[in-house]
Every structure is written in C-alpha cells, then in structure tokens.
Amino acid sequence: AQSVTQLGSHVSVSEGALVLLRCNYSSSVPPYLFWYVQYPNQGLQLLLKYTTGATLVKGINGFEAEFKKSETSFHLTKPSAHMSDAAEYFCAVGSGTGGFKTIFGAGTRLFVKA
Amino acid sequence: DTGVSQDPRHKITKRGQNVTFRCDPISEHNRLYWYRQTLGQGPEFLTYFQNEAQLEKSRLLSDRFSAERPKGSFSTLEIQRTEQGDSAMYLCASSLVQAGANEKLFFGSGTQLSVL
Numbered sequence: 001a002q003s004v005t006q007l008g009s010h011v012s013v014s015e016g017a018l019v020l021l022r023c024n025y026s027s028s029v030p031p032y033l034f035w036y037v038q039y040p041n042q043g044l045q046l047l048l049k050y051t052t053g054a055t056l057v058k059g060i061n062g063f064e065a066e067f068k069k070s071e072t073s074f075h076l077t078k079p080s081a082h083m084s085d086a087a088e089y090f091c092a093v094g095s096g097t098g099g100f101k102t103i104f105g106a107g108t109r110l111f112v113k114a
Numbered sequence: 115d116t117g118v119s120q121d122p123r124h125k126i127t128k129r130g131q132n133v134t135f136r137c138d139p140i141s142e143h144n145r146l147y148w149y150r151q152t153l154g155q156g157p158e159f160l161t162y163f164q165n166e167a168q169l170e171k172s173r174l175l176s177d178r179f180s181a182e183r184p185k186g187s188f189s190t191l192e193i194q195r196t197e198q199g200d201s202a203m204y205l206c207a208s209s210l211v212q213a214g215a216n217e218k219l220f221f222g223s224g225t226q227l228s229v230l
Contacts, residue, residue, distance in 0.1 A: 009154065036221075043118065043205065043221030044157070091157045102219070104156030 002027045004105035006052045012111040017064075019078040021108050023091030026072065032094040033074040035065055039087045047089075050074065050114065061085070086112045116140070118222035120206050125194055126228045134192045135225045139208030146189050147219065149180055149205040157205055161203065163221060164211075196229045203227075 007022035025031055034050050036044040048059025055067040065076045074091060088109045094102040119138045139146050142167050149157035160179070161171045165186040167220050175181075178196075183189040193200055203226050207219040 004156075041223060043207075043223045044219075046218060048217075049122070099123070102159070104158070106155050 001032065002101075002103050004103055004107035006091050006108050007088075008020065008108055009106065010109050010111065011102060012080045012113060014084055014113045016080050019076070019081045019085065019089075019110065021076040021089050023065075023074045023076065024072050024094045025074060025091070027093055032046075033065075033067060034092040035059065035063070035074075036092060037061075037087050037089045038090065038107075040058050042100050044090065047076070065083065081110075081112045083112050083114065087112055088114050117123055118206055118208050118220050118221040120187050120225050122225055123223065124193075124226045124228075127230065129198060131194065132159070132194045132208050133196055133219055133227065134190055134218075135154050135204055135206075135227075136188060137206030137208075137222060138188045140189075140210075140220055143208035143210045143220070144186070145208075145209045145211050145217070147190070147207040147209065151205055151224070152201075160191075184211040193227075196227075198229045200228055201229045 003026045005024045013077050034049045035047040037047050038044045047063050048057045048069045058064045063078045065074050069072050073113045088107045090107045091105040147162040149152050149161040151157045155186045159172050160175050161181050163183040178194045181191045203224040205224045206222045209217045209219050211217050
C-alpha cells in the first residue's frame with residue numbers, strides 16, 4: 001500500500017524567502033513521486049516528478065524536489081518565493097504508469113506575503 | 115491543445131436529484147480519469163477509462179455513480195439520488211499512454227457540486 005503525508009496544511013512565507021513544502025511517503029515498491037500545483041479555480045498542474053535516476057528533480061517555475069529514500073521524503077523547495085506562487089500544492093505517490101495508482105496528499109496551501 | 119474541459123463549472127442541486135457532468139479530454143489522449151476532491155483533501159481516484167473501456171473503479175464509487183465514455187472521447191459522470199455527502203469537486207484528467215513512456219496527467223478545472 002502507498003500513502004502520502006504532507007506536513008502542514010498551511011505555509012506562509014515572505015516574498016523572496018525560501019519555500020519549503022514537506023512531503024513524506026510510504027511505498028512497498030519503488031515509488032514514482034509527483035508535485036502538483038492548483039491555482040484557484042483551475043485544475044491541477046504537474047510541477048515535477050521523480051521516476052528513476054537523478055534524485056534532485058527540477059520542475060517548472062523554479063521549483064525543485066529531492067528524493068531521499070532513507071528519509072522517505074520528497075520535499076519541494078524554491079529559493080525565492082514570488083507572489084504568483086501562492087496556491088495549493090499536492091504531493092503524490094504512484095507505483096508506475098497508471099494514474100489510478102496515484103495517491104495524493106491532503107495538500108499544503110502556500111501563502112506569500114508582500 | 116485546448117486542454118481538458120469540464121462542464122458545468124458549478125452545479126447546485128437538491129438532495130435526491132440526479133446530476134450529470136461532462137468531461138472533454140485532450141483530443142488524442144486515450145486515458146480518462148475521474149477524481150473527487152473534498153475540502154482540505156487531495157484528489158481521490160474514482161474510475162478510469164482506456165479508450166471506451168472502463169478498466170478500474172474505486173470502492174468510493176457507489177451504485178449511485180455511473181460513468182461512460184461511449185466513443186472513447188468525452189465522458190460523463192452521473193450521480194443518481196444525490197446525497198449531501200456527494201458535495202465535492204469532481205475532477206477529470208486525461209493522458210496519452212504510450213509504451214515505454216511515463217504517463218502524465220492533464221487535469222480539467224473541475225465541476226463543483228453542492229447538494230442542498
């Protein structure tokens with residue numbers, strides 16, 4: 001069975017500050033890991049994904065995430081927050097091809113203060 | 115690429131009524147998914163189609179729910195005898211699955227259902 005835990009339902013940062021959104025997963029098989037972003041009144045958009053290979057994954061809008069197997073973590077970071085980053089972020093785990101096998105976390109809402 | 119579109123964006127209905135939602139996937143995509151998202155939660159898988167065949171259904175999908183994708187293009191999700199617990203955002207996603215390639219889901223903006 002697979003599961004995802006996102007630590008913190010709300011995170012608030014100042015514009016220009018580091019963004020860190022935490023995600024821990026549980027998986028009995030090598031995981032595929034994803035981060036999605038959801039802006040108000042819009043669908044989910046894939047930010048980045050880890051399947052195999054390099055553990056540091058770079059995504060769109062300056063975000064990146066590092067897969068740490070020993071810590072079962074896949075935290076999302078961005079060096080400098082922008083007002084436009086304010087949104088809800090979802091971490092997800094899958095076991096391969098097949099969206100039906102993708103399990104989403106509860107989400108973390110990011111607030112960016114001017 | 116016009117993206118995944120869902121209709122309607124919002125639906126308000128009374129308990130006991132039937133509702134139907136429509137999803138138009140990206141035209142060349144062969145897989146189509148339905149998810150449900152409640153407040154404060156991530157999307158939960160409901161069902162998916164490979165072309166016109168419905169291949170998987172979640173236990174969340176009670177007998178009151180039915181989904182179709184008659185020609186392998188658009189899909190409909192019907193909820194009969196709606197209950198207040200059905201109030202949620204219903205998301206549709208599509209993907210193009212090809213041998214040897216990782217699947218990427220494209221989501222629509224969702225249909226927000228409110229059952230009074």
